[in-house]
Amino acid sequence: MPRFLASRSALVGTAIVVVVAAVMVASGQRQALVIGVITGAGYGLVALGLVLIYKSSGVFNFAQGEFGTVAVYTLYGVHDLAGVPLLPAMLVGLAAAAAMALATERVIIRPLFSAPRVTLLVATAGVSLLAISLELWLGEARIRFIQPALGRLDRVSVFGVQVSDQRLLVLAALLMLAVLLGLFFSRTNLGLAILGVSQEPVATELMGISVRRLSSFTWALTGVLAGLAGMLTAPVVGSFAPGFLTTTSLIPAFTAAVLGGMTSLPGAFVGGVVVGVAQSLAVSAPIFYENIPGPGAVMVFVLLVVVLALRPQGLLGKSS
Amino acid sequence: MTRRSAQVAVARGAAITLALLLAAACGQKPGVGSDSTAAPTASDQAVAGAPASQDESLAGSETVDTSGGSSAAAPAAGSTGAGGSTSGGSSTPATGAASPSGRSGTGSAGTGAQGNAAGTGSGAGRTQTSSAGPSSGAAGSGGGTAAPAPVPGSPAAAADRTGVTDTKIRIGIHAPITGAAPFPQNAFDKGKDVYWKYLAEKGGLFGRNVEIVFRDDQFNPSRAVQVCREMVEQEKVFILMGAAGSEQITACARYANSMGVPYLSAGVNEDGLTGLRTYFATSQTYHQQHPALVSYITNKLRKTKLAIVLNNTPALNETQQSVTKFAQAAGLNIVRQSRIGKNASDSELLSEANALRGSGAEVVYLLTSPVNFIKLATNGQAQAYSPIFMGPGITNGLNIVAEAGCPAIGPAKFFSPFPQLDVIDQLDPDYQKSYQKYNGGKGDDIGLAEWGLSKVVGAMLQAAGKDLSRQSFLGALESGKEFATNVYPIVSYNGTVRFGAKSAHLLEADCSKRTFKTIAQFTTGF
Numbered sequence: 001m002p003r004f005l006a007s008r009s010a011l012v013g014t015a016i017v018v019v020v021a022a023v024m025v026a027s028g029q030r031q032a033l034v035i036g037v038i039t040g041a042g043y044g045l046v047a048l049g050l051v052l053i054y055k056s057s058g059v060f061n062f063a064q065g066e067f068g069t070v071a072v073y074t075l076y077g078v079h080d081l082a083g084v085p086l087l088p089a090m091l092v093g094l095a096a097a098a099a100m101a102l103a104t105e106r107v108i109i110r111p112l113f114s115a116p117r118v119t120l121l122v123a124t125a126g127v128s129l130l131a132i133s134l135e136l137w138l139g140e141a142r143i144r145f146i147q148p149a150l151g152r153l154d155r156v157s158v159f160g161v162q163v164s165d166q167r168l169l170v171l172a173a174l175l176m177l178a179v180l181l182g183l184f185f186s187r188t189n190l191g192l193a194i195l196g197v198s199q200e201p202v203a204t205e206l207m208g209i210s211v212r213r214l215s216s217f218t219w220a221l222t223g224v225l226a227g228l229a230g231m232l233t234a235p236v237v238g239s240f241a242p243g244f245l246t247t248t249s250l251i252p253a254f255t256a257a258v259l260g261g262m263t264s265l266p267g268a269f270v271g272g273v274v275v276g277v278a279q280s281l282a283v284s285a286p287i288f289y290e291n292i293p294g295p296g297a298v299m300v301f302v303l304l305v306v307v308l309a310l311r312p313q314g315l316l317g318k319s320s
Numbered sequence: 321m322t323r324r325s326a327q328v329a330v331a332r333g334a335a336i337t338l339a340l341l342l343a344a345a346c347g348q349k350p351g352v353g354s355d356s357t358a359a360p361t362a363s364d365q366a367v368a369g370a371p372a373s374q375d376e377s378l379a380g381s382e383t384v385d386t387s388g389g390s391s392a393a394a395p396a397a398g399s400t401g402a403g404g405s406t407s408g409g410s411s412t413p414a415t416g417a418a419s420p421s422g423r424s425g426t427g428s429a430g431t432g433a434q435g436n437a438a439g440t441g442s443g444a445g446r447t448q449t450s451s452a453g454p455s456s457g458a459a460g461s462g463g464g465t466a467a468p469a470p471v472p473g474s475p476a477a478a479a480d481r482t483g484v485t486d487t488k489i490r491i492g493i494h495a496p497i498t499g500a501a502p503f504p505q506n507a508f509d510k511g512k513d514v515y516w517k518y519l520a521e522k523g524g525l526f527g528r529n530v531e532i533v534f535r536d537d538q539f540n541p542s543r544a545v546q547v548c549r550e551m552v553e554q555e556k557v558f559i560l561m562g563a564a565g566s567e568q569i570t571a572c573a574r575y576a577n578s579m580g581v582p583y584l585s586a587g588v589n590e591d592g593l594t595g596l597r598t599y600f601a602t603s604q605t606y607h608q609q610h611p612a613l614v615s616y617i618t619n620k621l622r623k624t625k626l627a628i629v630l631n632n633t634p635a636l637n638e639t640q641q642s643v644t645k646f647a648q649a650a651g652l653n654i655v656r657q658s659r660i661g662k663n664a665s666d667s668e669l670l671s672e673a674n675a676l677r678g679s680g681a682e683v684v685y686l687l688t689s690p691v692n693f694i695k696l697a698t699n700g701q702a703q704a705y706s707p708i709f710m711g712p713g714i715t716n717g718l719n720i721v722a723e724a725g726c727p728a729i730g731p732a733k734f735f736s737p738f739p740q741l742d743v744i745d746q747l748d749p750d751y752q753k754s755y756q757k758y759n760g761g762k763g764d765d766i767g768l769a770e771w772g773l774s775k776v777v778g779a780m781l782q783a784a785g786k787d788l789s790r791q792s793f794l795g796a797l798e799s800g801k802e803f804a805t806n807v808y809p810i811v812s813y814n815g816t817v818r819f820g821a822k823s824a825h826l827l828e829a830d831c832s833k834r835t836f837k838t839i840a841q842f843t844t845g846f
Contacts, residue, residue, distance in 0.1 A: 031674055039667035136498070140506070143691055145724040153702045161674060164702050237666050238698050239691060239724070241498070248665065279667040283660075284675065293632050294661050296668045 017274055024281065030159035032284040033277055038163055040276015041171040042236065045229035046245065046253035047260065047268035048177055049222040055185070055263045056194045056218040058117050062124040063104055064253070065246030066131035067223045068230025071097035072240050073139055075231050076146060086149055094227040100131070101223025105216055113215075128246055135242035148235035170232045177225065178269040185265065194218055252279065255304040261314030271314070278303050479789040480580070483558030489781065489788065490531045492551030494572060495563030496539035508534075508563075510759045511767025515774035518754040525778065526786040533557055537568045539662070539689065544568035545575045552581050559793065561585060561773065564714045566606075567662075570635050573599040582793055584777060586714045586737045586808075587819060591638035596818065600797055602776045603737030603808055604821045606687065607642040609712040612824065613735060614646045615846045617683050621708060626652045627681030629672065629696070631688045632659035643685055655679040664692050670699045677705035686711040690718070693732075694725040701728040708733065717827035719765050719835045726831035735824045737808050738772040739838045741765055747806045747841070748775075765836070772807035779803040809842055 024033045046064060053061040071093040079089035108123050150165035157163070185191035196204040197214050205211050226245070234240045237248070256275045260267025282288040282299035289295045307314060483490040495508060516530040524530075533555045535547035544565070551557045552575075560576050562569035562585035569585045570592040576583035577596040587605035617623055626647055630636045640657065647654055656679035660672055673696055676684060684707045686693055693709065693716055700706060709732040715721070717734035719741075725732075741764070744751050751771050755763030763771075780803055781788065783796035802812040813820040826840035840846070 031678075032671060035667060035670050035674065039665070039670060042666065142497070143724075145694075154704060160678075162703050233666075238695055247663070252665075276667055279665060280671050283668045283671045289658065293659075296661065296665050 014270075017270065021277070024277070029281060029284060031161050032280040034158045034161040034163070035284070036277030036280035037273050038161075038167045038171060038276070039280065040256070040273040041167070041174045042229065042233040042272070043249055043252040043256045043275050044174045044269045044272020045170065045177070045233065046226065046249045047256040047272050048174070048181065048265060049225035049229065050253060050257040051260065051262060051265055051268045052181065052218065052222045052225060054257070055265075056198045057109070057113075057215065058198060059109065059124065060117070060121045060254075061222065062121065062246075062250070063101075063127035063131065064124075064222065064226050065250040066128045066135075066243070067097045067101050067104075067226035068228075068245035068249075069135065069240070069243060070100050070131065070230075071227030072146070072230040072234045072244060073135065075234075076144055076240075080146065090231055093231050094224050097227030097230070098220045098223040101219045101226070102216060105219035109219070110212070110215065132243040132246065139242060143239050143241045145239045146235050147238075164236070166232070166236050170236060173228060173232055174269055174272065177228070178265050181265045190214075190217075252276075252300050255300050255307075258304060259307050259314055264314065267314055275300060275303060479787075479791055481558075481789045483556050484528070484788050487528055488531050489525065489528050490533060490555065490557045491559055491561060491777070492533045492535070492548070492555060492557035493561045493563060494535045494537040494544055494547050494551070494568065496565050496568070497536035498538050507764050507766040508770070511755070511763070511770040512774075514751075514754050514758050514763070514767060515771045515778065517758050518750065519778055525781045526788070528788070530774075530778075530781075537565065537572075539565055539568065541567040541571035544572045548572040548575050552576070552579055557581075558788075558790070559584065559777075561777065563769070563773070566631075567633050567635050569593075580790065582790055582797075584773075584780075586773065587821060588714075589635045589639050590819060592635050593818070598794065599818050600811075600813055601819045601821065602773060602811055604712075604735070604824045605819045606636075606639045606712040608819060608821065609735045609824055610643050610646040612826075612843055612845045613643070613685070613710065613712065614650045614652065616733070616826065617647075617652065617710065618650050619846045621683060623682040623708070624651075624653050625655045625680055625682045626685060627656040627658075627676050627679055627683070627707070628654060628685045629656075629658050629660060629676070629688065630686075631662050631692070633662065636687060639687065647685075655681050660688060660692060660696075662689065662692075664688075664695070666695075669695045670702075672696060673699035673703050673705060676700065676707065677703050681707055683708045683710055686716070687713060690715050690721045690725075694721065694729065697725055697728040697730070697732070706730050710734065712824075714769070717836050718769075722829045722831065722836050723834045726829065726834045729829050730831065732829040733839070734827050734836075736827050737821075737824065738765070738769050739807070739825045739841055740827050740836045741768065742835075743838045743841060744768055744807070751807070768807070772805060775805040776803055776808050776811065779805060 021033055024030065046068065049064045049067070050061055053059050053064070074096040075089050075093035078084045078092045079086055084092070104124070104127050108127055109120060112120055112123055148164070148166035150169055153164045154162045155165055156168065185195060193204065193209050194214050194217075196207075196209070197211050201211050204214075229249070230240075230245050233249070234244065252275045253272070256271030257268050258271070259274055260269070260271030278299045279296040282292070282295035288299070292298050493512065497508060512532050512534060516532065519525065520529045533551050535551060537544035537547055544562075544567075548560055548571075551560060559582040560572060562572055562583070564586070566588035569588050573583045573585065573593055573596055577598045580598060582598045582600070583596075584600050584602055587601035587603045587608065590605050590607050593599050593601070617626065628640060628643055628647075630640055644654060644657070656676060658672060658675065660668055664672075669692065677700065686696075686709050688696075697706075697709060706728075707730075709729060712735045714737060716732070717736040717740070722729065739747060744763075748771075751768060752763050754771075755761070755767055759767075780793065780797060783799075783801055783803070784793040785796070797813050798815050800812055800814045802810050804810045809821040809823040809825075811820040823842040823844050825838055826843055827836040828839045829835075830837045
């Protein structure tokens with residue numbers, strides 16, 4: 001049995017997800033289930049970065065979306081405008097996202113690290129707003145269109161829903177990253193050191209581990225994750241604008257992270273999928289969309305409130 | 321503080337921040353957090369006494385023609401019309417004292433008093449038209465919670481020359497430069513002054529040149545009211561114009577009405593705008609376009625299965641009822657009706673595309689933003705579903721939509737107040753020449769949209785005469801004159817009719833060139 005399913009609460013949470021999926025299939029909402037999974041994967045990718053930062057430093061990072069948006073702008077500039085091939089352009093995009101995350105850590109997070117976490121939360125929101133303003137200023141306030149790296153649309157069809165190669169890529173990237181990061185934190189010294197810093201920074205420092213370096217590493221890593229999320233999901237949607245990832249994915253991704261348990265990387269994956277399915281169900285089932293304006297957004301909000309009220313540790317998280 | 325309590329505190333902080341962000345997002349959703357001035361009620365509409373049909377004939381109409389190469393003749397025609405208008409308008413200040421009682425009165429009694437005062441005070445035929453009960457009633461009720469300012473067209477108000485000097489007329493425009501239906505800012509900036517520069521070279525409007533004040537409404541009705549308020553109260557513009565976005569136009573038009581400021585836009589929804597005293601549509605409303613749209617589906621496309629997809633905003637309720645009624649009357653089978661969010665998520669649009677495919681709709685009537693349209697078409701294509709997208713609107717027929725949306729949008733067809741670039745040289749050769757002259761390049765369709773709208777407004781300002789005031793301007797519009805530009809359709813209004821256009825252009829996407837082309841000009845049906 002996987003480690004994250006070892007606890008009773010996690011089993012219950014997983015069982016709920018499975019039952020909901022089964023009910024959807026039985027009630028004719030199979031397509032909503034498929035659509036939810038493939039769109040929720042994008043939320044899960046953003047949620048991974050949120051969980052990574054929270055897990056390592058206890059900070060709710062509201063700038064996560066903008067790390068990804070900067071990567072998308074960089075990819076667009078380098079690939080679409082300058083004509084650099086896609087893969088090198090993506091690497092430049094990842095580097096830009098990592099650089100922004102590092103700068104945030106160095107200029108904002110590190111000086112405020114001993115401040116209350118709420119202060120850091122607000123500080124990251126400030127970084128996000130600043131980034132959006134800069135994107136508006138430098139990049140013109142208009143929508144840009146971006147083509148997917150993988151253009152085939154009909155390779156896989158599940159319950160009548162065609163899943164494009166680009167969506168499969170997002171799903172595969174999410175699964176792979178969730179597993180790799182889970183292994184990283186449980187099996188490697190570096191991962192354990194990061195967890196140690198989040199729990200007892202002074203003791204970790206006394207063990208000869210540089211907290212500053214670890215913090216920089218973690219933020220750079222979360223920048224890379226956000227960059228991947230942005231560069232993989234923007235072509236799926238087909239367009240982006242200033243604040244792209246923040247406006248389209250941050251709130252669902254936060255909900256996914258909370259749903260998954262905030263400290264559980266596999267939980268971010270599960271949370272992303274659950275949020276995607278809930279949104280998809282809300283806009284597909286007549287009982288919702290005929291009675292609720294903006295049912296998708298409402299469903300995300302309801303899900304967030306319900307989880308915070310009934311199970312603050314999330315489906316796969318551990319209660320303190 | 322224990323670790324547990326610290327976590328709870330942080331979680332609460334995050335929840336509060338998320339709630340605030342969601343609330344901010346909901347502020348852009350239809351029906352949530354909209355500005356109080358933009359909240360029409362059924363009783364408002366009833367009191368307004370709007371005519372059952374906006375197609376009623378306009379008696380004694382006179383044409384102010386600025387179309388094609390005949391623009392030089394416009395001032396003369398405008399001057400003639402202006403004389404009458406001005407005399408009517410300028411006779412009104414003497415009755416200014418009647419205004420407060422009219423404003424303080426409530427309901428139909430107050431309105432009636434104002435109307436009577438107007439009729440008595442001026443005695444002019446045109447002024448009697450402007451004092452008709454329904455329109456005055458609309459002014460009294462249209463402001464929602466805000467008490468309306470003196471109605472410029474009524475004799476009860478003093479001549480209001482805000483924004484007008486001997487050399488300048490200041491006009492405020494709001495448009496979405498950011499948000500879900502953005503105009504590219506460069507294109508918009510380049511195009512907004514071209515007609516006015518062209519006109520200035522020809523002597524201007526009785527020696528006056530037009531100065532444009534522009535604000536981005538972010539495709540958000542609350543923001544739209546905010547920027548309109550800025551333009552009226554701080555920038556002191558003479559009139560307001562809305563470029564696109566039904567919710568934004570409705571919200572701003574209602575604010576403008578409450579302030580007595582003339583407001584013009586391309587035709588959008590009628591719900592919420594019917595009965596507003598100072599509002600005028602410069603092209604057909606969605607409702608007015610529906611007969612031609614349905615006849616095209618039945619007679620030209622020969623399709624029978626129709627799906628209706630609209631933005632999820634209460635302002636489009638009446639539009640949905642209207643297209644449903646016309647489609648059913650034409651024998652079309654409506655296989656799906658749905659609403660999508662203004663900033664619909666990927667999940668929502670993929671679900672919608674899938675549901676449309678499942679419904680078997682051959683034609684999708686679409687009334688949403690270009691971004692939603694392109695994403696929906698792209699998701700449809702990904703599901704091997706390519707219906708014919710068709711609809712009314714202002715922005716979905718722009719070339720940037722074809723550029724970004726082809727091939728997914730296929731041969732999409734949208735009605736439009738203005739033609740596309742393929743026929744503009746035949747209709748109005750001055751546009752490309754002027755654009756080239758003032759901007760140094762070939763004019764685009766966004767510039768054309770601005771050129772056409774400016775041209776209509778220019779004709780109206782000419783008709784209002786040299787002694788320009790908001791009263792004379794509204795008087796000229798209500799006089800029944802026809803305003804012809806050969807770009808926008810001919811429009812004419814009277815004391816009650818504010819939706820005064822009777823034709824539209826039909827555009828079709830040509831994905832081989834990634835542009836839209838004009839397949840019908842000034843059409844009324846098929």
